[in-house]
Amino acid sequence: MRERGDFERYVEQRSARLLRTAYLLCRDWPCAEDLVQTALAKAWLAWRRVGDDPDPYVYRILANTHASWWRRRWRGEVPAGELPELPGGAEPDVGAREALRTALAALPPRQRAVLVLRYFEDLSDHAIAAILGCSPVTVRTQASRALARLRAEHAMELR
Amino acid sequence: MNDVEQELRALLRDDSADVPYRGVNIGDVADKARGIRRARLRTASAGLLAGLGVVLAAAAGLRLTGAPPEVTTTAATTSPTQSIAPSRWLIGTSQTFTEGGRKQSFTVSSSTGQLVVMLDCGPGTHAYVWIDGGLALSTSCDAWQTSWHAIPVTGRGGVSVVEAAVVPSGAAGGEAGKVLASVTPYPAAWTIRVMEQRPHPCTTPSEPRFVCLPPS
Incomplete structure (x- = not known):
């Protein structure tokens, strides 16, 4: 290669x-x-x-570059001319998915990277650890914290 | 797998399904690579000039505090065989490593009480430098920039022990030793140069050198 x-x-x-x-x-x-x-x-x-x-090399650059950009860019609220539509009339599962999407977007970049590599790329915790330059234990910890936040948002939406 | 994990898997699959038609092609990548290469060259040049500025300022400072008057002006050169003496040399060590997440160690001479440390690591990396056992530097290495840091040292016996390590930026934060212990060693290319400035004959070939400075 x-x-x-x-x-x-x-x-x-x-x-x-x-x-x-x-x-x-x-x-x-x-x-x-x-x-x-x-x-x-x-x-x-x-x-x-x-x-x-x-792949591991490229994924590592992706994750590190994204984390670096994320730190540098201002992440404040974007002013809008109109209020966004509330999900009140939507189907319950659509509301839950939107809540999950919002919670996912609010995760720190490292936790989001762990979830994307684990649940989209189907990589093992060892492979993710090698990509992110940390231990598999750290990967499991990050994933556990991220999932806990997603579960909390999901549960609130289903209430 | 529970509901949230299943829902997350479906969400990630569905949300990324509509890849824009154009996508990424090799021409775009080649353009970007040229831009990155140009930026790195600019950064390296700026780092060299900044480093030279630091050293010239340090040299001027030494003169004010009683540098020997017999020091003569010489042209900057990197030739180890050129015979122009005596003059001010930056004597130092350049160490390139291929592993992050592990503390690397080497010794440098440090008779003047101040070392200049130059780091060339990569984006998304955080570097730690310990000198004589104490944490002397904790800095981000983003954007492939070469950074310079003047660090006072005690220089016991004229020798200082330098230990350095890089970790992913995401792992940095908190006590350096604990951060390092939590990171599994991984492949990473990085360079540290540690330099000491002192009067030194330019002809002595015993140590690696970077530049023979004009005292100006």
Whole structure:
């Protein structure tokens, strides 16, 4: 996995999936596109050092770059001209899903990354730990805390 | 798997299903790579200039506090064989490591009481530096910037023990030793340069050197 042709094949085969993962991290398609381009560009610059399986390396850049952007960007409320619609008339499960989506978006980037890698990419805690540069115990702790917050939001919505 | 986990799995699958038509192509990635390479070059140049500024300022400070008048002006050079002496050298050690999450250790000479530490780690990384057992530096390494830090040292016996480690930024926070203990070693390329400034003949080939400074 050293040549430009290998890299181009990797981009062709994996960019759609990476884009979905990036979107789940930042919840915004232009941001996701920028995130994937940045991750792949950094991977290309280090391609000779990347092993036969570039996924862990690329996922690590995705998660770290997203965390870095998240810290730098102002995350205040966005002023709106009109009040948003309340989910009162929606189906109960739609309300629960929206609550889950909101709670997921409110998680710290590291916890969100753990959930996305575990429940979207179906990676093991060991693989996630290797990607995020922490121990499997830390991954389990982060996942447990994140799920607890999601459960609390979910339970409140179902009341 | 409970309801929330099932619902979360479905949510992640459904929410990311509508990938925009254009997506990411190799041309976009190549453009981005060129931009990153240019930015790194700019940062490295700026770091070099800033470092030189720090050192020149330090050199000026030493003169004010009684630097020997016989120190002569020399042109900046990195040639170890050029014979221009005596002059002010930055003597130092450059250590490149390929592992994060583990404390790395080496010794440097430190007779002047101040070391300049330069870090080149990666985005999303946090670095810790201990000198003679005490935490001297805890800093973020974001954006591939080269950062410079002047650190006073006691320099017992003219030698200081430098220990350094990088961890993912997400793991940083709290007591450095505990942070490091919680991180499993992982592959990470990073470089630390520790330099001491002192009068030194430029011809001595015994130590690695970075620049022969004009005292100006």
